[in-house]
Amino acid sequence: MKLKLLLSALLIFAISAQSQIKDSTHIQNHQDQQYPGLGKAASSIFFSEKPWSVSGFGEVNGVNYNYSPMKESLGDMELYYTSLYRLATFFGYRFSDKIIFNSEIQVEYLTDGIEGHTEFNFELFLDFRLHQALNLRVGFQPISIGYINSNDEPLLFYSVNRPEVERLIIPTTWIELGVGAYGQIAPKLNYFVNVVTSLDASEFRSATWVRNGREAFDYSSFAVSPQLIYSPRNDLDLSVSGYFGSVGSYDYEHGGRDLTNQSQLSLYSAYARYTPANFRFLAVGALGNLSDTEGIYEITKQKHGEGQVLGQQVYGGYLEAGVDILHWLWSNRSESKSFVHNNKDMKLPIFVRVEHLNTHGKVAESLQGYDRIQRNMNILAVGANYNLSEHLVLKMNYQFRQDLTPEQYSIPSGNQFEFGLGFEF
Template structure:
């Protein structure tokens, strides 16, 4: 009996031992599985956090992309016949684009009264819309002299250009609407940081009208190294201020129609060729050939203007040459049309405001960024000199008298500092030397920007 009891106790003890070991093993297995589950949850949590961060990054990139599509940043590159800010809409793949430029001028002229003036000369806004990657709208709206009000001292609001553009490929694009006449350099590239002087060169204001635009259509493109633009537009028509502007030395400014109910019985052709050489040297020529008409469309004469040019921007240099030569038929009829003196209308041609049979001129500019010598890449300080020589009345119709001051020399030196490529602080000195008229010494400052 004792043996039976003893054996029973031994077996019970072994069974208990086995049960305890099994429980321990099971618990260890459960702990291991729990640890694995915790590790899995941690990894999932990490993935969730990473996914959340990636989602936030994607959201921010999408926001920036939407903003960039709506209002793209300005890159310093140009599209056929447009400055950097005006080109913004043309590089936008779709949607709305907004850009612009402006300039404020201070002028000290001791030979005039008042001697000092400060002027919010221009504020420009560009509005564009890309219907798709090929079909686009672009426009420029200008406010001059800060406000618009009735009277001669008023500012001005004007549409500088507004056109629809369709680009088939690099070789051919079509453009129609209110377009810039592609003559000279400044008429198309007129944003203040793109030229060093405080104001636009005199030749590209008085011989070639500044911001010259007309209604029409045409083609543009690039064939290898050759760029071209060719437009058909309405012809010229003198407005009521044409004679007064000529007396001030502004030869063609009063003949632009600017898209305002433009009389189009006489048409015009304008075009431009640029050949691109190594080291960013561009040479070419542009021209305008068209009829001059009165308010009823009657032909008064024709005007032919040819302008050769050279433009070299490389390694800190900005060198330019622009020439102009014009010939007019019917200059006597145009002179009588623009003259307000009653004696002129009665046949006394010496009392008429003369329009020239021939006119010509040129200017040359040399500018260099001296900060390149100091190894400062993000800012520019251009030291420049400009010489201009032009004659608004080289030849006039027989019986008419040349106006005083028609032959002009201009000496212009100064500085243009760019703390940012889109902002320019300028200071220059101008020696204006018209023949048979009072010479002027002009000191100018300007703040200009584009975006």
């Protein structure tokens, strides 16, 4: 009860907090008040007239399942919670037009109806704005891959939870320690390149692929994550991105021999986003390859007592379409606003998303007969958002989930109803 009262108070504060100011930087993203590689709240310091800024976002979500998730196999409560409370606060300071400090402190409380879990996550980085074609970002930062990882604030995507492709194939939200370079190399072409610490293969799980290996900050191995974004017009973005590197080096014993695992991860993603008038269309695809999964089986068995069979190749993608119907239902609205609504900014988008993913598109021949948990599914999501203002949204959606996994590798699955509230300040 205390937690709910606290979140309610924070929500009221957030909605009535500062409005953001237009950017004076030399790098522009066509989305209003969104700096390259960051969400809107995270971008506040780059647009503030003052040398400092405080901004953030929050979520209060719930999920109702018509089945009982197998919690031990999923490992991450974010994949099976019934209630989630999340608050992220950004503190930024501009030392000069060339050097900008940004940070995030995020606290989450999740419960599955029986147990509760609190998490603290953070970002901390400096931007060195050197030239339109070359800028640097140093510190704990979101890496540039896929769509959601740079757009993970609740007002930037329709559904209550992130699409499964960008949770199980691309392990969003994905933050690493590293150095990034970004800039504009042509009038309509932006790039990002991150050199970051790698994932921890000893924490991988069969059901969730590489998701549980995030934020290991293993300084013995590194990866590179490049991204290109081409925007031929203001309402169209085309992007390709990837992640290439090792996932830690571990010694283990097998068959009386001392061996070292040297797995390499290659993850590719592309998206197209088209936003004409009151419509929004989004297509995202991802393909991953992981080598030496036999070694990963042995090191997970050595560490946890049970070996994990990871897919050598995984893939997934989704198509999403949404339209704001309030534009036609209430076209002649009068000016009226308060701290919880603004008639001019109100929207009622309805959306549909078709999604497919497979965490074991290809499995090493030597591991074919071993027990594993596979996620091979089709998902149809339909839902609606009610944007009371540009800072506050109510969400709901229903997922029809079809499990295509062979029975011996499957875990309980079924449809689910999701609802939530999101805000930013």
